[in-house]
Amino acid sequence: LGAGGMADVYAARFLASRRKVAVKLLDPLLAGDLELVARFRHEFLILTRVRHRHLVPAVDMAVTADGQPYFTLELIRGPTLEQRLRAAGSLPAPAVIELGRQLCDATAALHRAGVIHRDIKPTNVLLAEAGDPSAIDARLIDLGIAWLTPDYYADTDPYMTPPGGRMATRRGQLLGTPGYTPPEAGRGPSAPTRDVFALGVLLYRALTGRMPFAAPYAELADQAPRPFAALRLAAAPPAALEEVLLAALSPDPRARLPRAEALAEELEWAADLLDDGPPVAAAGPSLADSAASFALADTQPGAPPSPVASRPRRSRAPTAPPRPEAAALPRDAHPLRERSPSRPAAPPRVPRAAPQPPRS
Known part of the structure; x- marks a missing residue:
């Protein structure tokens, strides 16, 4: 297989x-x-x-x-996400949101058990065969290089703990896949933010068919993820979804969405706007193009942001340094959930009326 x-x-x-x-x-x-x-x-x-x-x-x-x-x-029958993307190029926004929900839920379950996956990427996602070809039923696989935290060993028999404690990475060894590994990898114990970054890269690629950065590993510290306006796309993806993904892709882990649950919440918000909001304006001209389907173009630091939809959006600068008061936030809090006082909150969803039978 x-x-x-x-x-x-x-x-x-x-x-x-x-x-x-x-x-x-x-x-x-x-x-x-x-x-x-x-x-x-x-x-x-x-x-x-x-x-x-x-x-x-x-x-x-x-x-x-x-x-x-x-x-x-x-036994799960079906292609990997990598195979699907190589065949289709990208997925529609609703499918990407559903994929993200499922993978965030699985990742959060691992984190609660004290496990950091460390290798989330399209080849490690199986798409189970379903009756509906458009349905998404994802399975996160391959925990071979997972980082095990003290929370994991708290529920493990002592004889199962390897010499030296947790499954530590050998000195000088960097485990992970280029492009899906954040710049802080290898500088200390792995944290949930590492998996959040990988999920952001995976969903960005699933939505656009492109990678968000032009350099792997440490070089990412000097880059910001490419806004959608810098890509030559046939149709502009939803601006709300762009905002969520850029928040997951901050090269600074302190400014990144902190946990998989937080990313799942933001995807739910983007899904609500996708259902209720007006169409997103078309993207402007591309700043860069790729020579092959998965090749990367140079990022221009001064590239303009993606067009903002007319509907209210959360106010956040994904790559801005963390505010001093952020240290006082609860561990599950994150800046993206705070709205700018100058912009109203998104209106509540109005239940759709059930269809009435015709009058006789």
């Missing part, structure tokens, strides 16, 4: 029950690395402990006759 840097995945069937499953088999060349074997075992334990609709549950774990660890998972 697939191959990664640490393991291969096969479709299989239990001989007795004939139940079909996926089997994740650790690379035989890595079976002697105690740290990687511990990571592999913890991936299995995470998927047995954290049960969520948009994760893939693990079934069992064992070792082959020649010493290769493996575990079985529920």
Whole structure:
């Protein structure tokens, strides 16, 4: 079914029950690395402990006759998000919002269990086959390089804790995928904001077919994510959705949406405006174009922001430095939820009247 840097995945069937499953088999060349074997075992334990609709549950774990660890998972048929985007280029805004809701929910469940994924990207998202081809049923997969916090080990038997405590990254080693890894990666313990950044990149690409930055890793510290006006798009995506994604993509983790739950809330807000607001104005001319479908163009620091829709929007500068009073906010608070006093709040949604039968 697939191959990664640490393991291969096969479709299989239990001989007795004939139940079909996926089997994740650790690379035989890595079976002697105690740290990687511990990571592999913890991936299995995470998927047995954290049960969520948009994760893939693990079934069992064992070792082959020649010493290769493996575990079985529920078999999910369908393409990866990467395959879908390579075929379609991008997804419509409602599908991106639904995709974001599902992935934020799964990521938040991991965070509550003390797990930071650290490798959220389109190849690690399965889209389960559904009767409706336009329906989104996403599954977040591959926890092979997850960071495990003290909250995780608080509920773990002591003998399962690896030497030295949590699953620490080796000195000088940077784990993650270029383009989806924020600039602070490798500078200390991973935090939920790392996964928020990756979700922002994933959703930005799903919506536009482009990547938000022109450089990976540390170089991002000197960049701002490209506004939609800097992209040559056939149709302008909703301005509210742009505002939410740019808030998730701040290179400064202190100015970024702090948690997956916060990103999910903002996506709900964007969905409400998408349902109730007027059409978004068309984007202005592009400032840059890409030479290939996923190639990146240089970012111009002075690029104008995307056109603002006429409906009320939240006031936020996604890449601005954090305000001093922000340190006093609750951990789940975030600046995007504060509205500018000069702009009214978005009007409440009016329930649509149920259709009445015709009079006789």
